Amino acid sequence: MEYKTLNNGVKMPALGFGICGFSDLLGCKNIILEAIKQGVRMFDTAAIYQNEEALGMAIKESGIDRKEFFITSKLWVSDNSYQGAIRGFYQSLHKLQLDYIDLYLIHRPLGDYYGAYRALTDLYKEGKIKAIGVSNFFDDRLYDLIYHQEVKPAINQIQIHPFLQRKDELAFHQKMNVQVEAWSPFASGKQNIFENDVLKDIAKRYQRSVGQIVLRWHLQRNEIVIFKSSSKERIKENLAVFDFELSKEDMTIISKLDQGRIEDSAYRIESMKRVYGLENEYGI
Numbered sequence: 001m002e003y004k005t006l007n008n009g010v011k012m013p014a015l016g017f018g019i020c021g022f023s024d025l026l027g028c029k030n031i032i033l034e035a036i037k038q039g040v041r042m043f044d045t046a047a048i049y050q051n052e053e054a055l056g057m058a059i060k061e062s063g064i065d066r067k068e069f070f071i072t073s074k075l076w077v078s079d080n081s082y083q084g085a086i087r088g089f090y091q092s093l094h095k096l097q098l099d100y101i102d103l104y105l106i107h108r109p110l111g112d113y114y115g116a117y118r119a120l121t122d123l124y125k126e127g128k129i130k131a132i133g134v135s136n137f138f139d140d141r142l143y144d145l146i147y148h149q150e151v152k153p154a155i156n157q158i159q160i161h162p163f164l165q166r167k168d169e170l171a172f173h174q175k176m177n178v179q180v181e182a183w184s185p186f187a188s189g190k191q192n193i194f195e196n197d198v199l200k201d202i203a204k205r206y207q208r209s210v211g212q213i214v215l216r217w218h219l220q221r222n223e224i225v226i227f228k229s230s231s232k233e234r235i236k237e238n239l240a241v242f243d244f245e246l247s248k249e250d251m252t253i254i255s256k257l258d259q260g261r262i263e264d265s266a267y268r269i270e271s272m273k274r275v276y277g278l279e280n281e282y283g284i
């Protein structure tokens with residue numbers, strides 16, 4: 001495993017396992033235990049995934065020292081305020097059966113996320129959180145947050161995959177010394193990513209799977225990556241990406257798959273409606 005050192009000196013595994021969508025308690029616990037068996041130590045969950053209990057149970061059941069794990073959780077938007085964040089954090093901590101969380105993120109920049117960030121800062125100072133950060137922040141919001149806060153976010157967890165590469169934003173994060181963590185590294189398995197001819201051709205040449213090529217591409221762009229899989233074989237396969245390197249030429253070939261798509265206005269409004277769960281006064 002490779003590690004990244006975050007801007008506060010905390011070391012974080014470069015590759016981890018996301019558990020979004022695993023909602024059945026026992027099923028989720030079992031897949032986490034399988035991932036632990038395969039060597040995964042970094043897990044990504046969130047209050048909204050409703051599976052923090054399963055992660056806590058699996059960590060306990062594994063018998064492995066808690067210090068070996070790197071656990072991320074995220075505050076949901078309904079708790080985006082100072083008091084809400086304190087409450088949300090302790091709820092997560094309790095469900096995870098932990099006494100500290102390695103990385104705790106503001107899931108989305110909505111509502112009073114400034115108040116929430118101040119609460120995270122206080123929890124960080126108390127040692128309850130080892131590193132604080134954000135998720136789904138576009139670069140202008142990130143810049144504004146950094147400008148107004150005492151503790152710089154260590155991470156911004158954003159969607160990146162070969163069809164959505166966000167090259168300029170990556171460069172911006174690097175300049176600001178904020179580590180990028182890629183969610184949906186395989187585009188959630190959509191857009192026929194595993195059948196893509198360009199990726200298949202590269203995979204054939206390296207005698208690797210498309211999944212491994214994609215993860216390698218992320219890692220070589222200095223991202224931290226969290227993948228998801230419900231298969232023991234594919235978890236094992238996805239972890240075996242530290243013994244080869246993509247050439248500069250192949251990195252360039254993959255860079256041409258970018259479709260430059262950032263969700264349009266209709267998508268963003270739909271997404272807001274999903275978050276708040278109601279029609280707004282404008283009827284959209």
Ligand SMILES: NC(=O)c1ccc[n+]([C@@H]2O[C@H](COP(=O)([O-])OP(=O)(O)OC[C@H]3O[C@@H](n4cnc5c(N)ncnc54)[C@H](OP(=O)(O)O)[C@@H]3O)[C@@H](O)[C@H]2O)c1
Binds near residue numbers: 158182187
């Ligand atoms: N911060 C946020 O707002 C946010 C949003 C979304 C996601 N996330 C995080 O990112 C994590 C990962 O994103 P994601 O869940 O969208 O999925 P993803 O990792 O991009 O893709 C998962 C899909 O890829 C397939 N897959 C995995 N490895 C494979 C391989 N080697 N070969 C072929 N197929 C493979 C899986 O199928 P099988 O299960 O059949 O293997 C599944 O269909 C989430 O679990 C969550 O922790 C964060």
